[in-house]
Amino acid sequence: MAQWLTPQQTAEALPYPALANAIESLLRDPTVVVPARTVQPLAGGGSLFVMPAADATVAITKLITFIPDNATRGLSAIQGDVVVFDAITGERTAVLDGPTVTARRTAAVSLLAARLLAPRTDGPLLIVGAGVQGRSHLEAFLAGLGVQEVWVASRSAASADALMQHARSLGLRAQHVVDADAALAHCPLVVSCTSAQEIALRARPRADAFVAAVGAFTPRMVEWAPEVCRWLAAEGLLVVDTRDADHEAGDLLQAGIDVHALATLGDLVRHPPAQRPAGPVFFKSCGWGGWDLAAARCARQR
Structure with missing residues (x-):
């Protein structure tokens, strides 16, 4: 059965140094395939992002919305999920909180760049x-x-x-x-x-x-x-x-x-x-x- 991680559980599973290391490892992996993302404009001025990716064992699809003026509604600008699959069996194995993943992986990418270049x-x-x-x-x-x-x-x-x-x-x-x-x-x-x-x-x-x-x-x-x-x-x-x-x-x-x-x-x-x-x-x-x-x-x- 797939694990549904809360925002807190998602954060705990993605400590920044370990996530930066995972990003570096992914950039060295020749099996990684990342198609171009789909960006669908929404009626209210926001966007729906569909972002698939896979390697030899794991496949994911990120489904998030970005609504720039959501702060006026008391809501987060980014909402959605990252759905994780076993690339061999096709089974869904986990659902991660999309905004938490977005926040942490973006910062971890910057961290990796700083470690290499600052x-x-x-x-x-x-x-x-x-x-x-x-x-x-x-x-x-x-x-x-x-x-x-x-x-x-x-x-x-x-x-x-x-x-x-x-x-x-x-x-x-x-x-x-x-x-x-x-x-x-x-x-x-x-x-x-x-x-x-x-x-x-x-x-x-x-x-x-x-x-x-x-x-x-x-x-x-x-x-x-x-x-x-x-x-x-x-x-x-x-x-x-x-x-x-x-x-x-x-x-x-x-x-x-x-x-x-x-x-x-x-x-x-x-x-x-x-x-x-x-x-x-x-x-x-x-x-x-x-x-x-x-x-x-x-x-x-x-």
């Missing part, structure tokens, strides 16, 4: 956008990198306060930032996870910065100013999560950057760089069904 991992960590992804990245960078200080920038003072309180409950030092652009000069670790409906950052990151840009995952969404992205392309290293970013990385596409020419996280896992980059690193994450398959594999192991 010039510095000691922080402070600047989080721009204090929603679900802000919280998951805070937890992931604490668990996987050992950061001890976080700066939080958010248009919502209540959301910023809630994230800072959570950080302090985990033993971190935390402070609220009014001007995210000014804070970039002080933070070598940066995560942007806004709603990406407009540009949130117009200043240049530090020369030793690692940026995980996760908010914009369609061509029309944007968090970083085009001129900053072009500067990063000239002076630093741009990396995307997968080739799906070629048509989804709104920040980079709106800057006129040839995304197809950029290395992917899988390229760097399979061919690690001889040394850390000398300049700033900008990691653009758009999402991929393979990350959900990695989460299913991680949960099965545990």
Whole structure:
């Protein structure tokens, strides 16, 4: 009988360091197949995502909805499930909570990229956008990198306060930032996870910065100013999560950057760089069904 995991049980099955390791292992597995996801527009302005993936033993389908204005209804923007099957028998073996998987695997992807590429991992960590992804990245960078200080920038003072309180409950030092652009000069670790409906950052990151840009995952969404992205392309290293970013990385596409020419996280896992980059690193994450398959594999192991 299939196991139906609650959000709490799903989180407990996906500790961030183990999930980052599972993602790295998946990127080395030649049996992994991930078809293009289907995005169905919904009448209310949201989207339904259908994301299948499989390897030699496990198959999954992620079914989630993304409703940008659900906060006005007191509901989560992301809802749905990840259904896990035995790839040999076809039996359904588990159902994981979709929003929990999305939050944790996205942060674990950023963690893996930071472990491979960040010039510095000691922080402070600047989080721009204090929603679900802000919280998951805070937890992931604490668990996987050992950061001890976080700066939080958010248009919502209540959301910023809630994230800072959570950080302090985990033993971190935390402070609220009014001007995210000014804070970039002080933070070598940066995560942007806004709603990406407009540009949130117009200043240049530090020369030793690692940026995980996760908010914009369609061509029309944007968090970083085009001129900053072009500067990063000239002076630093741009990396995307997968080739799906070629048509989804709104920040980079709106800057006129040839995304197809950029290395992917899988390229760097399979061919690690001889040394850390000398300049700033900008990691653009758009999402991929393979990350959900990695989460299913991680949960099965545990």
